[in-house]
Amino acid sequence: MYSYLIRRIVMLVPVFLAVSLVIFLILHFIPGDPIDNLLKVGSSPAARAEMEARYGLDQPLPVQYGIWLSKVVQGDLGTAIVARRPVSDLILQALPHSLRLGGLALLFSSVVGVGLGVLAALNRDKWPDRAIMGGVLLGSTMPSFWLGLILMLIFSVWLGWLPVSGARSASALVLPVLTIGLGGTALVARITRVAMIEASGRDFVTLLHAKGLSPLRIQLRHVLRHALIPVVTILALRIGWILGGAVTVEVVFARPGLGTLLIKSLSQHDYPVVQACLLMLAMAVMLGTLLGDILQAAMDPRVRAALA
């Protein structure tokens, strides 16, 4: 088990390097540069060259990448060019907001998703199953940007229950959490349902029935436990996805967070900030995947045995 864990963590190093290279290159191949955003009417071409030199943008790309990477590895994310302060300050200010939003959305989609999935599986091919799966299909296909505006229209403009946007009260979290959470709910519900139905057909379930246990008890105590393994894996995978998926939702709801920071910095070509944000999102996906694998190994005796 431990050797497996170490192997998996070591494997992250080349992935990290590849991701960092891709992030760096994509950003520098997008036309536009941050100095354009800093120059004022009247500044001379010499002032421009001086500014490029100050931020190291006059160096060849491989050199710039090397400097950036070696600093990142040492935990130094650099200084924002346009925002003009340590990138780590900006990230630390944004991250708690994103984690809160992403965490609550994940919690929402796990609880509601598993609940709906179980309900659908227990009522397989009856109307609750059809209704839930229909709703799930709708939820998973709606773009979050659009869903956010629709929820805003219903709950803030028509009903007046919740604030439109911002982060000034806890109630302002409800709509963004719903917007992100609903998409995840659909996925979790579908997987829970399939896993429950699949597990119900196993021999051990027949045995439990033969032992005379009540069907509901079998479903909730034994089948669900079995079915949760793929669900937990999917949820862990979604950790990174949820932070990334929050980007547009944060902008629509005018919330502070990594997404808002990323979009703003991208439009200003503030390279160090964009690189750091993308790196954070990529790391979240990588760590989520790792966590998913570890959890699967921990929960499934067969995987555990195979790794021993």
Place this chain on the structure above:
Amino acid sequence: MTMSIRKTLLTASVSLFALFAAQAVTAQEAVFVLNTSEVGAPTYNPIKANNLNKATTLIFDRMVSQAADLSFHPWLAESWEEAPDGMSWTFHLKPGVKFHNGEPFNAATIGPWLEAFKGSENAYMTEAIAKVEVVDDLTVKFVMARPEPNMLYNLSSSFMSVIEPKSYAALGDNYGVTEVYGTGPFKMESFTVGQETVLVRNDDYTWGSPLAKNTGPAHIAKITFREIAEDSTAFLELKTGGVDMLLGVPADLLSEVKKEPNLAVLTLPGQDVYYMPINVTKAPFDDIKVREAVAKAINQEEILASVFGGVGSIADTFLISALPESHVSDAAKIHYDPARANALLDEAGWVMGADGVRAKDGQPLKVSLWTQSDSIFRRLTEVVQAQLKAVGVEAEITTFDSSMIRDQYKTGTQQLAVRSYDWDNADIVDWFFGADRLGYPNISMFNDPKAEELRKAAMTGSKNMAERVANFTAYHEYVLTQFPMAPIYQPVESVAYNADRLVMPTELNAPVVGSTAVMDMEVKE
């Protein structure tokens, strides 16, 4: 067990209800939303900033205030004298002015304040000042290295907001981020970059600009400035009463705002000009006749009516009409003249073909027309395309992302483009047509010896403001006669507010909604 769960649920729902209950807005408190272009401004340090938001104008005062007609008026400087040769300025400061941290504002403030500009982003604003002499406690004299006819403009700019020098030196990079001290009508209580800034009234304030009726203290006790990047979200906030004012309303949302009975729109002269740069180095536009023809093919009145709903005015020079340098001779102004456009193209040898496209030596008159992705530019560019077609010029539109188009201009391959700028000083002519900035900002690739001579005179050869106006008018006028661009439209700036909540000043003598406007603003009780 079940009891405890029930209890927990009950407690949770009660506390949730408390959280959900709408926050009651107490008297004389207001929430404003900053213009989207100001979202993410990272600091309130005017000296080191390249982008300052409107809240800055409430934290700080300036030496000179600017009226709606862009004329200059006293503020922290009660009066001033300029030496006839432009080599010195004497300013008489207002007595009894105090910074938020209790430090006095007087002649000793000025030296260290101007010193802080050295090596900063905005160093050029004070470059011409050789040294500052303290004449007495309330009088300072600027000894100039060269005449600076732009002095009063610079002193009225928000980048020359007067900072408190002691805390400025002590706080370093934190000045303007964690703490900030000015002499303005409001003090900063908190600032979260990209999110919101909370300002509270400075109760000691009695030295407001004479352009406002109320010179202090302000009526409003607390203002929260929110930053919302998404226009439709900001509009929904205004509509539902979540905020009281939007400091910028995009043209597309204006009709929505006007539908709401409780919302009102305040219109101010804008500082933008929409225009069509013409690359003078790319055939067929290396021929001045073709340039003049396409410039006069643009029907500004039609664009004003059809694209902008009649709001704003046409542009017939390169500068906003509030600037004195925009007053060029009538002959130099560029107006729609289809007969002249057609005649010029005929003269230049471009013969109208049966398909409505002109041709010369078997080559059709097909050109490229660049624009940026924002919806207003896409709509405007389509109308421009149709107007060019009407005189036999076929323009093919290429759309670039707004944040990337500048790099495309740097390649110099553009022929025609549709864009806008936002500036309130004549030196913008130098910025967009100076020969040392070809590609971008000089999208027109304009490099003309006579223009360069006039430019030099305008930029550095003027002793005082009257001379500067004359020199810039001559430079601007000459540039217009060379047709490196076609002027199109001047928008107005629209501010939307909740009329059930805010009372706006009946007359606003300021170019933008800033300190002057807020001083006279009230919240309905």
